Amino acid sequence: MSSQKEIVLSGIRPTGNLHLGNYFGAVTQFLKMQETHNCYFFVADYHSLTTHPNPVDLQDNVKTVLAEYLACGLDTNKCTLYVQSQLPETAELYLLLAMHAYKGELEKTVTFKEKARKQPNNINAGLLTYPVLMAADILIHRAAKVPVGEDQRQHLEMTRDYARRFNNIYNCEVFEEPQAFNFSGKLVKVPGLDGSTKMSKSDNENNCIFLKDDEATILKKLKKAKTDAGPTQLNQEKPQEIENLFNLANLVNVEMASSFEQDYNQMTIRYGDFKKAIAAEMWNYIQPIQERIESIKANDKLLDEVMAQGMEKAKESAHKTLNLVRDAIGLKRIY
Ligand code: ADP
Ligand code: TRP
Numbered sequence: 001m002s003s004q005k006e007i008v009l010s011g012i013r014p015t016g017n018l019h020l021g022n023y024f025g026a027v028t029q030f031l032k033m034q035e036t037h038n039c040y041f042f043v044a045d046y047h048s049l050t051t052h053p054n055p056v057d058l059q060d061n062v063k064t065v066l067a068e069y070l071a072c073g074l075d076t077n078k079c080t081l082y083v084q085s086q087l088p089e090t091a092e093l094y095l096l097l098a099m100h101a102y103k104g105e106l107e108k109t110v111t112f113k114e115k116a117r118k119q120p121n122n123i124n125a126g127l128l129t130y131p132v133l134m135a136a137d138i139l140i141h142r143a144a145k146v147p148v149g150e151d152q153r154q155h156l157e158m159t160r161d162y163a164r165r166f167n168n169i170y171n172c173e174v175f176e177e178p179q180a181f182n183f184s185g186k187l188v189k190v191p192g193l194d195g196s197t198k199m200s201k202s203d204n205e206n207n208c209i210f211l212k213d214d215e216a217t218i219l220k221k222l223k224k225a226k227t228d229a230g231p232t233q234l235n236q237e238k239p240q241e242i243e244n245l246f247n248l249a250n251l252v253n254v255e256m257a258s259s260f261e262q263d264y265n266q267m268t269i270r271y272g273d274f275k276k277a278i279a280a281e282m283w284n285y286i287q288p289i290q291e292r293i294e295s296i297k298a299n300d301k302l303l304d305e306v307m308a309q310g311m312e313k314a315k316e317s318a319h320k321t322l323n324l325v326r327d328a329i330g331l332k333r334i335y
Contacts, residue, residue, distance in 0.1 A: 008037040008181075009143035011044040011084065014061035015053075018068045019208040020282065021190035021199035024251050025149025027072050029182055030079070033147060039079035040141050040314060041069065046084045046091070047134070050127045051119065066306065067297035068211055071289050080317075082310030084137065089318040089335075094129070094136040096325060100165050101132045110154055135159040138178050139166075140318045145181040150189035151198060156180040170328040174321070190251065191244035193225040211290060215283045222275040222282075235265045245274065252281035 010030060012022055033039050043065045045058065053061070062083055074081055084090060106112060106128050116123045126133075134155050138146055139162070146156055156178065163175035180187055192199040192207035199208050206221055213221070226241040238246065242264075249257035256277050263269035296302065319335035326333050 005036070005038040006145060007141055007143045008033050008039040008145045008147065009041070009138050009141050009178075010147050011042040011047075011137060012065055012069075013044045013048045014058065014065045015048050015051075016061060016201040017064060017210040017212045018072075019199055019201055019210045020248075020251070020285075021149065021208070022201075023072070023211065023285075024190050025151075025188045026147055027069070027074075029147035030069075031073050032183060033145070034075060034079040037145070040143070040317070041074060041079055041081050042087075042137070042310075042314070043069075043083045044137070047130065050115070050122075050124065050130065052122070063297055063303055066303055067293055068289075070296050070306070071211070071292035073289075076306055076309060080310050080313040081306055082314040083307055086307060086311040087140070087314045087318055089315065089322055090133070090136050090140050092322060093140050093318075093325065094133045096329065097136055097139070097162050097166065098129060098132050100169060101129065101162065103128075105158070105161075106131065109158070111151070131155050131158045132162070135162045139163055139175050140321050141314075142175060142321055143178050144176060146178050147181045148187065150187040153180055153187055166325075166328075172324075172328040174324045174328055191247050193221055193244070193248075195226040195241035195244065197240070197244070209282055209286075211286055212293060213286065214290070215279075215287075218282050218286070219276065219279040222279040223272075225275065227271045230269065230271070231264055231267045234267060236267075238264070245271075245278065249274070249278050249281070252278065252285060256281060 010026060012018065012026065018027070030039065030041055043062050045062050048058065048061070066081070066083070069081060109131055112128060112130065115127055119127075135158060138159050146152075146159075148156065160177040163177050166175055167173055182188055189197065190199045191197050193209070194204070194207045196207060201208060206224055209218055209221060225245065227245070228239050228242060246257055246261065249260065260269055260274045260277070263274075323333050323335055
């Protein structure tokens with residue numbers, strides 16, 4: 001039965017607590033898709049190694065993402081949940097795909113250029129080939145759909161290129177070309193609170209609302225969010241930081257957002273009230289998830305079972321793909 005369902009894959013790096021960007025950009029989609037698709041979701045720990053995390057932090061962060069996935073409602077009876085490094089078969093496919101990934105195209109990747117700028121003393125080969133590893137994650141299960149936020153669009157285009165290139169070079173049809181996916185038809189970009197266009201856990205704490213933030217912290221962060229002096233004309237165009245607040249409001253409650261939009265257009269908006277309303281709606285989303293996080297994270301037995309079960313199911317699917325890949329290239333099968 002499940003083998004006829006469309007295959008879905010996505011992952012999140014264990015670089016800290018999940019935030020509303022991860023939640024609305026990715027996890028809400030995972031929750032819907034696990035009901036109808038054959039889903040693989042994972043913790044992208046190999047990917048987080050580009051910044052050389054210390055081993056204790058890394059282990060803790062892997063547990064955090066797993067616990068937060070489960071607290072959000074991912075259900076191991078409905079999807080396969082695993083840790084990337086427990087499927088080293090991914091690294092084999094990464095090596096094989098890397099033979100057809102060119103330095104020039106990798107150097108042009110937007111995320112590479114951004115990260116190289118941020119860490120000029122650590123521009124390692126792993127960072128350069130990040131999109132190849134991501135393609136391996138996706139292609140190892142021959143996924144058709146990949147629910148991700150807008151920031152991952154280019155990586156998905158590269159994955160499609162690598163899939164097509166492999167099929168052409170080896171004259172086979174091993175891979176299909178996966179699509180970046182959001183049910184709305186448009187990939188989501190959740191803005192940060194500091195006026196930046198993207199909420200990201202790699203940036204400063206106050207830019208992000210985390211699933212682990214309590215009600216008071218959420219309100220405090222919203223209060224600090226950047227605003228302007230207020231509109232001075234009817235129906236005035238919104239500056240970036242105000243647009244961001246409306247984007248956030250629309251994610252959590254469309255009616256509330258539209259009522260404040262009218263106030264903005266009439267120049268009667270009070271940003272303090274708007275921020276309070278956004279914070280309250282965010283808390284409505286976060287509270288039930290948060291109640292579950294700590295107890296799940298403290299349950300090592302549960303997390304070990306989840307990882308072991310996920311690893312086994314992921315290996316089954318990976319071995320099928322690698323047999324086809326080895327056949328196509330002319331390498332002996334080992335799986
Ligand atoms: P971060 O960028 O915070 O380090 P990850 O890189 O691990 O998070 O992203 C995991 C998933 O969450 C990806 O699908 C990514 O597109 C999505 N995501 C992250 N930040 C945002 C955001 N601000 N808006 C929409 N989606 C996001
Ligand atoms: N690159 C993604 C990010 O930074 C995380 C990721 C790694 C991923 N492998 C993936 C996402 C495969 C989707 C599919 O957010």
